[in-house]
Amino acid sequence: MGVSCSRGEDVLVLAGYHNNQVPSFKIVLVGDEKVGKTSIFMRYFKNQFDYSYRPTTTVSIENVVKKLNVPEHAVVSVTIWDLPGTEEVDLRKSYYKDVDAAIIVVDSSDRESVELAGTWKQDVCNHSTITHSTNNADVSYIKADPSSIPVLLLGNKYDLVEERERLEVERNEKNEDEESQSNDKNETESEENKKQKEEEEEEKQVWRYEDQQIDKTEPVPEEIQFLQEIAEQNGFVGSVAVSAKDPDGSVHIAIQALVRHLLERNLKDSAIKKMQAVNIKRKKQKKNVKDEQNEFHPLKTVGIKELDDLFSECNGAIRLTGQLTEGFTEAVKKFKKDCYSTDMIDTPKASMEDCIGGIKQTLLKDQELVAIDDGGFLQLACKGKLLDEDEKSEDVKKVMLTFQSEILVCSKAILNQCPNIDTHLSKIDGMILNQCKTLPDVLSRQEQVVTTRNIEHVQYVIDNNRARIKHARNQASECLQSVDNTYKKIKASLLW
Known part of the structure; x- marks a missing residue:
């Protein structure tokens, strides 16, 4: 169940954190109502699914400490906020403070729901802020850099897409059977003609490459193709189709992939800053040596x-x-x-x-x-x-x-x-x-x-x-x- 994540760019895996602090990430779940945000939330934290629908009226917050196999068995703290789909803009702004990543949840079986994914991503990017402390201990909030917040497009209710695919296959098979029966009635060959045809085929014995080919690749459903197109058009870090209804681990894998992306990116940024600091130190040392050499004694x-x-x-x-x-x-x-x-x-x-x-x-x-x-x-x-x-x-x-x-x-x-x-x-x-x-x-x-x-x-x-x-x-x-x-x-x- 579920379609693998399509990544927009490769990330660099470096050595683990060199301090004893556990990396902590805040992720928000946003999207229209009735797309299954709370179901995703419950499946990830409790591996449960509630068949009854109750609209989310307040923010749900859960924290979990996870161990990732890559990179280097890192331990991370993940806090996910499940936001109501009908929340006021001003309240959503307060939820987006110091957010590290966002997951836009859509109904993968509903084209209109998928089309609105770009609007939700823009909402996160426009209203995200980061805490800024001054020397006077005053706290203020400044607008976050949109490029620093990875946003994942999560297409829920993939089970409905599979059900539609199954019904369509059954319908096509039924139509093929009816057409085959009709052809058998209208087209009959004599036994002699059939025997003669078989003999001619045996005499030819021509091997053809295309006769040996079997197309084992399953076509990607059109809903998933559309989900991937919307992700590429709006700059999502990736797109994943899952079903919160089915306990197949797809929800867990998708969110873990996003957490791993955050961890790898932080490690990369940390390594780059360290390299820059080393280069600056080397330049200063070279300058001091050069000045010392040029200084007359x-x-x-x-x-x-x-x-x-x-x-x-x-x-x-x-x-x-x-x-x-x-x-x-x-x-x-x-x-x-x-x-x-x-x-x-x-x-x-x-x-x-x-x-x-x-x-x-x-x-x-x-x-x-x-x-x-x-x-x-x-x-x-x-x-x-x-x-x-x-x-x-x-x-x-x-x-x-x-x-x-x-x-x-x-x-x-x-x-x-x-x-x-x-x-x-x-x-x-x-x-x-x-x-x-x-x-x-x-x-x-x-x-x-x-x-x-x-x-x-x-x-x-x-x-x-x-x-x-x-x-x-x-x-x-x-x-x-x-x-x-x-x-x-x-x-x-x-x-x-």
């Missing part, structure tokens, strides 16, 4: 004036080297990003040659991209008029402006500063090395106790500082090399 002092003065002279050059390195890297990234955003390249990680080639392809036939020497580097220029109203011209202007203001400026600064930085740091490093040769004498002049431990500590700090000086010199050399490579790549791309 002066060279450590050793308490010896001659050495500390030399270390202090290095700090400015080391800081500037880091700034120039980071500045040039970010300038190239921004230039490539602008080329990508204007569809000149296929990926923001493309090469400099690809970027220049993309600019050339964007230009019109009477335009030409050229490079002009500027302070040891190159300034991009366009021969031919760039039309202001032309979209491609605007893209070229944007990209070339980024090149001039970012890459050109950084490259000229590197060409001007890095050679001096290398020379300056090399000179001071030599002076530090000379001071280290007479370290015990220097310590004694500073009126410090000359011990092996003191000498080792000072030497350790000096070695670390010299390593940072060497790293800064390498950075300056790499910056110069990067600028030179970029210069050559641009020149080569313009020759293609």
Whole structure:
């Protein structure tokens, strides 16, 4: 008995709740009078059916704790409200407070009842509210998001549909028997003709695929087809045909499926929120690490004036080297990003040659991209008029402006500063090395106790500082090399 639930979307089953709280859901049963809402209510909670009809005049509320096999044998608390079909709108609004899901009950054998399902769903979506508490302990109610409330279409009285199907089958069989008897009277064949026909069939012995096919699928009743159509048209989470009259478990299965959908959705939302929190935490950690890496830390002092003065002279050059390195890297990234955003390249990680080639392809036939020497580097220029109203011209202007203001400026600064930085740091490093040769004498002049431990500590700090000086010199050399490579790549791309 009953038609399986048709689902509008797949849901993700994740790990169970990680706290000790039992998930609690409030579900409302709504629909026209005489469709069997109370019968559904009684069948689910007490597995009973009352053959006498008594209109529901007050709200019935029952709670039950259920164990679901999926996902992971979860235990949930389900509270179902059986609402009168003739209740006033204002009262229904109060029943829809903090509702988690709704079941629209219709008479599956009555087409008009099924057609009104969309109206009931709209009633739930329009009047559902959620409790909102403020810091002042004031309670207010705000409109719930309709997409957050799954609504199931439950077609009751499926036994009447089956009864109609049974009577129709009996009537068709009776008509077929009468027609067969009439044909037997009007059409008789002689024994000889029959025998001859059988012999011919035996001689042929032709196997046909369609003769072996037996249609074992039962056609879906038109009432159920209509129920599914209404569910799809009005955005129900699914449609189910049941009979509260028959103790076949269809009512229990349908409501359990809705509860499982709620549980799975909550688990999915919880997992998504947790993943978002983890991603935010990771981004913050990355930002902190990056900030810490970019933050400049002066060279450590050793308490010896001659050495500390030399270390202090290095700090400015080391800081500037880091700034120039980071500045040039970010300038190239921004230039490539602008080329990508204007569809000149296929990926923001493309090469400099690809970027220049993309600019050339964007230009019109009477335009030409050229490079002009500027302070040891190159300034991009366009021969031919760039039309202001032309979209491609605007893209070229944007990209070339980024090149001039970012890459050109950084490259000229590197060409001007890095050679001096290398020379300056090399000179001071030599002076530090000379001071280290007479370290015990220097310590004694500073009126410090000359011990092996003191000498080792000072030497350790000096070695670390010299390593940072060497790293800064390498950075300056790499910056110069990067600028030179970029210069050559641009020149080569313009020759293609």
